[in-house]
C-alpha cells in the first residue's frame with residue numbers, strides 16, 4: 001500500500017469499518033473481567049464492549065470520530081484478552097485493525113511524525129539502531145539518564161520533555177552487544193535447519209536472549225542461520241501506520257524467500273506480526289501467496305524447542321536451583337498466536353531438572369501494560385495495569401518471573417525496580433538456557 005492508498009482509506013472514514021464484525025458483539029459483558037484497562041479504571045468505555053459500542057455508533061452515524069471516543073480507543077492495549085474471553089467469537093483484533101489507521105490520522109502532527117520517523121527510519125536500519133544502543137549504553141554507564149530525568153524542569157516541563165522520565169523508567173540496562181553468528185551448528189545428529197528472526201529492539205536490548213535461543217536450538221541439533229532481515233513492522237502496524245508495516249512485511253518476505261526453513265522468533269510481538277503477514281497482504285496480488293507461506297513458516301522459540309529433546313543432564317552450574325518461578329504469558333504469544341502449552345511444558349521440564357518450583361501466577365494471561373510503545377504513549381494507565389500485575393507477582397513470592405516478549409521484559413523490570421523487589425525477570429529462552437544450555441556449543 002502506498003501513502004496515497006492509505007490516505008484514501010482514511011478519507012472513507014467510518015465506512016471502512018465492517019458492520020458485520022461490529023454487530024457480532026451481543027454486549028453480554030463476559031469479556032470485561034479479561035480487560036486490563038477495564039479492571040484498572042472500572043469504566044465501561046475502557047472495556048471491549050464500550051469500545052465496540054463507540055465504533056458501532058460511529059459506523060452508523062458517520063462524520064468525525066469524537067475526541068473522547070478517540071481517547072477510549074487509544075487507551076486499548078490491543079492485548080486481545082477480550083477476544084480469548086468472548087464466547088460469541090467476536091473478532092476484536094480485526095475490528096481494532098480497521099480502526100487503527102483512523103486513530104493514526106487523528107494523532108497530534110508532531111507525535112505522528114516522530115513515530116513515523118522511528119518506525120520507518122530507525123527500527124528497520126540495524127546499523128542506526130546499533131549506534132543508538134551504544135549511545136544509550138554510554139548514557140546509562142555515566143548515569144546521565146537518571147540525572148536528566150530527575151531535573152526539576154524536565155519533571156515539571158511540557159509533556160514531550162516529561163517523556164524523558166518515562167523513557168528512563170522503561171528502558172532496560174543495555175548490555176554490550178555481541179553479534180550473532182551467521183550460521184551455527186554442532187557436530188553429530190541434526191534434527192533440521194531454521195532461520196532465526198533476531199528482531200530489532202529485541203536484539204539491541206536483549207541480545208543475550210537471542211544467544212540463549214541459538215545455543216538451545218543448536219544443542220537440540222538444529223542448524224541455525226541468521227539471515228539479513230528488517231524490523232517486523234509490528235510497532236508501525238499497531239500505531240496504524242499501515243504503509244510502513246506493509247513495506248517492511250514485503251522486505252522480510254523477500255529477504256527470507258530463498259529458503260523454506262522455519263523462521264524462529266524470540267519476541268512474541270514480532271512472532272505475532274510475522275504470522276499476520278498472510279492476512280496483512282491478503283489483498284496484494286503479487287504478495288498474497290508469498291505472505292501466506294511465509295507466515296506458515298513462523299514459529300515462536302517455544303514451538304521450535306518443543307519439537308526437539310533436551311539432554312537429560314542439566315547445566316546445573318547456571319541454574320537457579322530452588323528458585324520460585326512464575327510464568328507471565330505475553331499477550332502476543334497467548335492471545336495473538338495461541339501458544340500456551342509449549343512454554344509451560346518447557347518450563348516445567350526446566351524446573352524438574354534444576355529443582356526450581358514453578359507456580360501458577362493469577363491472571364497470567366492478562367497484559368502487563370507494556371503493549372509495544374503503549375507505556376510511553378499512555379504512561380499513567382500503563383502503570384495502573386502494571387500495578388495489578390506486580391501485586392500478583394509480589395504476592396506469589398516469586399524470585400523469577402519468566403515471559404517471552406521484550407516489551408513484557410522491560411515493563412516487568414520497571415515494576416520490579418519501582419518496588420525494590422528481589423525478582424529476576426527472564427525470557428523463556430534464558431530460563432531454559434540456565435537449565436539446558438551448553439555454552440561450549
Ligand code: SF4
Pocket residue numbers: 024025026027028029030031032048049082085086087088089090
Ligand atoms: S465482545 Fe464478546 S464477550 Fe464482550 S460484550 Fe461483545 S459479545 Fe460479549
Ligand code: SF4
Pocket residue numbers: 034035036037038046047048051075076077078079080081082083092
Ligand atoms: S484488547 Fe485488551 S485492553 Fe483492548 S479492549 Fe481487549 S482486553 Fe481490553
